[in-house]
Amino acid sequence: MIGGRAEKHREVGVTTEATGPLTVETLDDYYRRLCNWGRWGPGDERGALNHVTPDKTRRAAALVRRGAVFSLQLPLDAHGPQTGAFGRVNPVHQMVATGTDHAAGGQGYGLGWGYADDSLFLFLQCGTQWDALAHIFRDQQMYNGYPAAEVTSRGAGRNGIEHFATVATRGVLLDVPRALGRDHLDPGEAIGPALLDRVCAHEGVTVEQGDIVLVRTGDMARRRGLPGWDGYSAGPAPGLSLHSAPWLAARDATGVASDTWGIEVRPNELPGAFQPLHLVLLVSMGLLLGEIWYLDELAADCAADGVYEFLLVAPALVIPGAVGSPVNPQAIK
């Protein structure tokens, strides 16, 4: 029974089932066993996005019943979570022409015509974003076995974000804290298969082939208002356990996105490792990974109407050779 299980979780202080200490062998086992290299041909650069067939998209569109649309993008501005980790800063938005220029009479067009214009300098993964399949490497290789060295200062020769130019499929929100009767998970809390099953059961949804799974931890809601976002960027966080990999693989999910900085639990379960789950999900399996997604408004709606599935339209910007992209995902119910 779900209620009893939740109490047990609370008793041991974590929301995941107990896992023994993780070893490199576990990582390597998942890395090899769940591998999708070659599954869609030797020249594939779309990875698990291949699960999204026209039929899948058609069925996802049929989920639209009310016509309610939710933007899942955090505002892309100077108030974002970046504090310098990996050299990333928050985006810099600048005006090139302004209404004050126009008002001062300096634009010089006839008929009262005036304009404003602007620019943006951004790290492509500074806010709500997709990782490209060229974002992460292991042992000098990337997804589908391409050499990492094909990603040079000129951009990604393979697996660039332009391969995610169309993304329209079924989205499923897994609101983990809500299923546990909590406001949010805490840094270090891992989300493993049993908890994923439990949330699915609580919401009455199943994850299917081609789905993009949105895992809400409540981490963004809790930290967004705090100074420096309380170490949200690159710091400890709740998130997916390494053991979520076979769970996602068994369902042939196309992608997973979360309201955290890096999807996976941190500190990572494998001592001394940095983001080992990325190696399995992105490098080996070719999944779409979305980070820093704003899920709170959608979550409130799902809690209200009990419907946790929807059409998710979330294409990357078509930036050839880029290894990430901002995205304004649209969840349409």
Next chain:
Amino acid sequence: MIGGRAEKHREVGVTTEATGPLTVETLDDYYRRLCNWGRWGPGDERGALNHVTPDKTRRAAALVRRGAVFSLQLPLDAHGPQTGAFGRVNPVHQMVATGTDHAAGGQGYGLGWGYADDSLFLFLQCGTQWDALAHIFRDQQMYNGYPAAEVTSRGAGRNGIEHFATVATRGVLLDVPRALGRDHLDPGEAIGPALLDRVCAHEGVTVEQGDIVLVRTGDMARRRGLPGWDGYSAGPAPGLSLHSAPWLAARDATGVASDTWGIEVRPNELPGAFQPLHLVLLVSMGLLLGEIWYLDELAADCAADGVYEFLLVAPALVIPGAVGSPVNPQAIK
């Protein structure tokens, strides 16, 4: 009769119905008569996007029959059309970490882990984009009567692009050259009401309240391969006549996008004026204007199956205070 009319157009070398010379009075008449200021309240900042109700979105989603998805974004890279007009340059994509760094052993993570990261510097209207309602002014005012001076170097205090955070409605492609049996329109050719009617009739579609109308001229397809894009940016172009304004107003369209740099015909019909149609459509009517859209692949599909309507999901990036945004519109049939 449409066929006869078309031949007449070809005879006179233009595809539009003849119009008398335009005067400021015509502009001012449209500007005043078609005005939507106050229509959605004194504090409105969404303009004609208000036509897109949940019911409209629901019905648009129901247009998805095959599950085919088309990206309408031109690649956002150094091969874009910008050549310096208005200070705009093509986007600059730069790597912050590379696979060659990883291959050279310099990243220093364990478990064979490596990564790439990148940044982008872009003028927000350098490629496929939406204009915000704060993009254009007339006589020190912008849409809904807000002072232009609210758009300062800190961004747009009103009518910023963040108000287009969700855009999911019916799209209709009007493939003008195809309806005329031509490859493309030429610079200076204006598209007025009669021609719009003719293309609708040819395609068997009507434009309805809340629709976004995609006007294909063939201009991008013709010029994209040429040096400097043959003056595509800020140069002469085919496009909408000033007389398209009442046509769009009568139908309560939400927006219009085109494969040209600036939607409207250039040289403009009103001697000495620069983009007068923007004053009517954007400042007065509050329409969403999309420019530099890539419509060719979608157009080929529409010609093949004869279906020119679809679900169009095209949100701006949520950049608070921005006056434009890149967009990767998804047309889903």
Next chain:
Amino acid sequence: MIGGRAEKHREVGVTTEATGPLTVETLDDYYRRLCNWGRWGPGDERGALNHVTPDKTRRAAALVRRGAVFSLQLPLDAHGPQTGAFGRVNPVHQMVATGTDHAAGGQGYGLGWGYADDSLFLFLQCGTQWDALAHIFRDQQMYNGYPAAEVTSRGAGRNGIEHFATVATRGVLLDVPRALGRDHLDPGEAIGPALLDRVCAHEGVTVEQGDIVLVRTGDMARRRGLPGWDGYSAGPAPGLSLHSAPWLAARDATGVASDTWGIEVRPNELPGAFQPLHLVLLVSMGLLLGEIWYLDELAADCAADGVYEFLLVAPALVIPGAVGSPVNPQAIK
């Protein structure tokens, strides 16, 4: 007597002579009385740089006795003092081509040839810098009476930094804490005429027409190693008193630079005011103001050899229409 006065300063915990509370009248008096508008003609855009005649430069060059050269620029990198005030971030340096690309074999030139290349995105006043005379306004005017509205989004139509394209004159270091036997001044400590006189006397120097005065407070040395630079940027700081204005004017100094964020003491002496001294020195008098200068190495040398004057070569970058510029000042003794 100077020595006695200093002890009195230490007793009351400040290093400046006591001043009564400042009023707007004092500011306005200085602003009007010290005004250089028109002094070098109605079209002048060089301000007090006009004091630097060829003869002045020639005599400054004659100060070079040992051939020792000191760079007074703080490294222009991500470790700088910016934390977001005025939207400024530290500079972002990015590589466009790398040695790892070359090593990976991806550059494709013959003869073993390879290269690296890079870019920089910077706020022009993020580090060691000069203010242009177009940087500060009062009552919609700037230096020499030009309208502030000539500084639009397209840059400064008047008083741009390009007018400081050549700067070679006598520099004088006033090492305030050293003259007081202290390590540094503290935030809120104001440097007024008596203290300036005392430091000059202690060092055996006089400030002359055309000089650039380098005022060392020790503020950078103290805060540079601390988290967030301990609020160095835009925070409380030691610095010049408003009463330093007539002192500098009496000597016809060309400029003043300091190791603080903003030259003048903060909190400012005039309650509720922000940087009132900038109004007098820059707007009214047309002085060159340099901020965030790295003076410690030079100061150590001056203390060692007792020579506090030198040739100072410190041109701005020639960025037409800019209102500030990074600078790598060279003090040559």
Next chain:
Amino acid sequence: MIGGRAEKHREVGVTTEATGPLTVETLDDYYRRLCNWGRWGPGDERGALNHVTPDKTRRAAALVRRGAVFSLQLPLDAHGPQTGAFGRVNPVHQMVATGTDHAAGGQGYGLGWGYADDSLFLFLQCGTQWDALAHIFRDQQMYNGYPAAEVTSRGAGRNGIEHFATVATRGVLLDVPRALGRDHLDPGEAIGPALLDRVCAHEGVTVEQGDIVLVRTGDMARRRGLPGWDGYSAGPAPGLSLHSAPWLAARDATGVASDTWGIEVRPNELPGAFQPLHLVLLVSMGLLLGEIWYLDELAADCAADGVYEFLLVAPALVIPGAVGSPVNPQAIK
């Protein structure tokens, strides 16, 4: 005899002495024979700047006789020579706050206080610049034998531009076309040892240890006003012959700068090679190479007074790890 030789040059239509076709052997001979690796120790990163001793600087300062100062920097703006080669674009200067904002009343400071602020995005070698010793590689090595792979996406771990933080030495202008009685050299014209000797003789100067040699070709003056600068950037150009390397080495010059895009003649003398002289001068010898220098105003002055030597103060910006830097060189006579 030099005069006779010059006439012979004019007869055959080139200004250089005839050279046989260049081979890789010549390049390799110079590359090995003129090598300075280890000359200043195994950890040296300053290269030929080591020739500039305090005594050298002192004597250079003594060259200042009139106090005339010349800026040798081309304006750093959108009118620069970049047209996309190597991904480089002209710098983008943007305002962050403006006088029009202030005039519109939007800045909100008391006492009539207002300000302007700005930013710059630039490729560090887009205009008048210095190459760092980390800019060019050969066979996976850079100056002094460091591995090229130490230049990663994080910047140059060795040989960065910060090692040129102080540059104050004797400069010598070699005005080649003036010595030949011409306006400018043409693309493809090589400047070899005999021509260098001839110009020195014509001007009555000798190049000495620690000097920076400014080679004027007239190329900038001729092309600057033409559309796209007539292919100035990365195109054919007059410039130094590969045979200038032993000439510069024999004199222990510290650096060489020119008014061309790349110092060396192009098309290069060695068929199929790209910038082979850079391999010898920069990688092997460790010279400072300056490009796109504005020499015309200085040249006019030198022609007028017959003095071609001066104090040259030309430090790089202190950008740690950068492989190039803009510079505003000051020639002081």
